[in-house]
Amino acid sequence: MANPSGPDEAGAAPTAEGPAAEGPAAEGPAEGPRWDPDSDPDQMREQAFGDVGELPYATEQLQLSEVLELALAENIDLQNKVVAIEISEAQILAASGAFDVTITAGVAASTQVSKPRGSAFIFSTGSRSVSGYIGVSRRLETGGSLSLNIDVGRTLTDQPISFFNPALGSATLAQYRIQPKLTFQHPLLKGMGVRVNRAAIDRARLARSNAEADELVVAQNLVRDLVSAYWDVLAAQRDLDNKRQSVELAKEQLSRTEAQVRAGRLAAVESKAVEQSLAQRETDVLLAENALLDTSLVLRTLMGQEFAGREILGVEPMTDPVDSIVPEPVDMQAAIDSALAANPAVRQLEIALASKRIDEIEVANQRLPQLDFTGTFTPQGRSVDALPDATTGEPGTTGSWGEAFRNFVTDDIAQDGLFAEYTISGALDLTWSVQNRTAKGNHQRVLAEIRQAELNLKSIRQNTASQVITATNNLRSTIKQIQLAEISIELAEQNLAAEQARFEVGRATNYDVLFRIDELLNAQTTGLTAGLSYLRAKAQLQALTGEILPAYGLDIPSTSAPASGK
Numbered sequence: 134m135a136n137p138s139g140p141d142e143a144g145a146a147p148t149a150e151g152p153a154a155e156g157p158a159a160e161g162p163a164e165g166p167r168w169d170p171d172s173d174p175d176q177m178r179e180q181a182f183g184d185v186g187e188l189p190y191a192t193e194q195l196q197l198s199e200v201l202e203l204a205l206a207e208n209i210d211l212q213n214k215v216v217a218i219e220i221s222e223a224q225i226l227a228a229s230g231a232f233d234v235t236i237t238a239g240v241a242a243s244t245q246v247s248k249p250r251g252s253a254f255i256f257s258t259g260s261r262s263v264s265g266y267i268g269v270s271r272r273l274e275t276g277g278s279l280s281l282n283i284d285v286g287r288t289l290t291d292q293p294i295s296f297f298n299p300a301l302g303s304a305t306l307a308q309y310r311i312q313p314k315l316t317f318q319h320p321l322l323k324g325m326g327v328r329v330n331r332a333a334i335d336r337a338r339l340a341r342s343n344a345e346a347d348e349l350v351v352a353q354n355l356v357r358d359l360v361s362a363y364w365d366v367l368a369a370q371r372d373l374d375n376k377r378q379s380v381e382l383a384k385e386q387l388s389r390t391e392a393q394v395r396a397g398r399l400a401a402v403e404s405k406a407v408e409q410s411l412a413q414r415e416t417d418v419l420l421a422e423n424a425l426l427d428t429s430l431v432l433r434t435l436m437g438q439e440f441a442g443r444e445i446l447g448v449e450p451m452t453d454p455v456d457s458i459v460p461e462p463v464d465m466q467a468a469i470d471s472a473l474a475a476n477p478a479v480r481q482l483e484i485a486l487a488s489k490r491i492d493e494i495e496v497a498n499q500r501l502p503q504l505d506f507t508g509t510f511t512p513q514g515r516s517v518d519a520l521p522d523a524t525t526g527e528p529g530t531t532g533s534w535g536e537a538f539r540n541f542v543t544d545d546i547a548q549d550g551l552f553a554e555y556t557i558s559g560a561l562d563l564t565w566s567v568q569n570r571t572a573k574g575n576h577q578r579v580l581a582e583i584r585q586a587e588l589n590l591k592s593i594r595q596n597t598a599s600q601v602i603t604a605t606n607n608l609r610s611t612i613k614q615i616q617l618a619e620i621s622i623e624l625a626e627q628n629l630a631a632e633q634a635r636f637e638v639g640r641a642t643n644y645d646v647l648f649r650i651d652e653l654l655n656a657q658t659t660g661l662t663a664g665l666s667y668l669r670a671k672a673q674l675q676a677l678t679g680e681i682l683p684a685y686g687l688d689i690p691s692t693s694a695p696a697s698g699k
Contacts (some may be wrong), residue, residue: 190447192446192447195451197450197452200432211690214344214347214690224341227337228337234270236269237282240263240265242264243260245260258293260288260290261289264286274327276325276326277320279316279317282313284314287308288307308518309515310514312512315510316507317507322501322502323499328494332491336488339487339491343481347481356682357675360681366432369421369427369429371661378654379414389637426446429446455664463609478597486587486590503562507560508559508560509558512552513555514541516535541553608671608674611670614666615663618656618659618660622653
């Protein structure tokens with residue numbers, strides 16, 4: 134056969150009814166016969182046994198590839214899975230924000246005025262200050278944090294010339310200050326470690342992988358169900374063809390019988406028996422037409438199509454590989470290995486187990502005591518005005534930002550060190566929950582959940598392997614059924630031809646010929662059922678091994694859609 138798992142089985146032969154009709158609607162609704170109560174029996178019989186080639190509803194010719202492409206583009210469940218993947222990607226971005234660089238900044242200004250009261254000494258009659266700061270900080274993946282803040286400020290202080298005689302006035306002194314501060318904080322027990330602090334990011338990435346696997350599960354199952362539903366429509370169409378063929382054969386037998394009656398070789402009652410059988414076959418055609426409509430509606434429902442306002446309801450399948458099936462050998466063990474490695478349902482449980490292991494790392498770390506180290510290093514550069522001293526003749530100096538920067542370092546680095554003014558501090562803080570029952574309970578719970586996830590994974594692996602074995606066995610058995618059906622159809626055709634020849638010479642009855650017609654119809658139905666069962670089993674195996682989408686040349690929406698901007 135032209136590979137039935139390939140996209141559309143290119144060049145598929147037209148159905149038994151002939152080449153594809155032009156236009157979307159292959160057949161239109163046919164008006165049924167109108168019964169005239171005054172008609173004679175011959176006219177009524179002619180109306181009843183009229184043409185059975187038209188359907189009472191409009192149909193549309195569809196290739197299997199068209200059905201699959203329309204469904205993947207319009208299916209709401211698949212679109213929801215695409216959105217779920219976008220949400221999971223946003224969660225990864227949000228979780229990564231925990232390690233973003235943060236910048237802080239600010240300015241402040243103040244004015245203060247003081248007046249002497251009574252005999253109290255005052256050291257300042259007023260001050261004015263302007264200050265600002267800028268800082269940058271980042272959380273570390275190991276659990277700590279590092280920050281650098283730079284404070285700068287200028288303060289003008291009105292200082293009395295004489296503390297004992299405020300009436301002499303005051304002088305204004307300026308002070309410039311530059312003070313960076315480096316702070317390092319890090320846990321030493323609880324909260325320490327890259328895997329602990331990146332757990333949220335790892336979980337978000339696993340959630341995205343799970344969403345992708347979920348989308349793949351939905352897509353594969355949808356394609357499998359669509360393929361099966363399409364074969365159901367094909368089965369209904371072929372069954373209708375067989376029923377119509379049965380009617381035509383019965384009509385031919387009726388013509389032979391009527392000729393025998395006119396020749397006086399058979400009694401007139403023989404024609405009535407054939408007419409009764411023909412009426413039953415006409416009824417079977419009507420039921421087959423209803424079955425074709427029912428299967429068409431099921432297929433359109435899976436495709437996500439609306440029925441309101443739709444004029445064309447039926448589907449005429451144009452992909453028909455049943456008569457050209459070429460059985461392919463299947464390596465069962467290789468199929469099992471492929472399914473366990475590629476089946477998205479197995480992948481989902483593996484992701485769930487990996488997520489639980491991340492939880493275990495976190496809760497195990499929470500059982501440790503809290504021991505944190507904090508260290509700071511704060512150098513400082515200052516510049517202060519100096520008032521002139523009349524007693525010593527010192528002229529005084531004026532502070533500046535440049536001098537404040539120079540005062541960061543000492544004049545003699547080799548002897549006095551690099552920084553002129555600095556502060557170094559360090560601290561250890563310990564918090565210890567003696568019983569720690571909450572952390573212990575959470576750890577025990579997660580360990581139990583890991584064991585449960587391992588059992589679930591083992592179960593799905595067993596179930597997947599079992600389904601692969603069943604599918605491969607179905608392929609093997611249906612191949613044998615196809616071979617036997619071909620023999621049965623050939624023999625049934627030969628038996629019918631022989632029975633018709635015997636009838637012509639009076640050695641067989643109408644019952645014998647009709648029986649052979651039914652025998653041929655049953656053999657054709659058995660062959661069709663076997664062929665479709667093979668195609669369904671192959672689609673099931675492809676879905677289990679993760680090959681069904683590539684086999685039909687399909688891409689899931691998340692991979693075919695353009696990437697969204699961040």
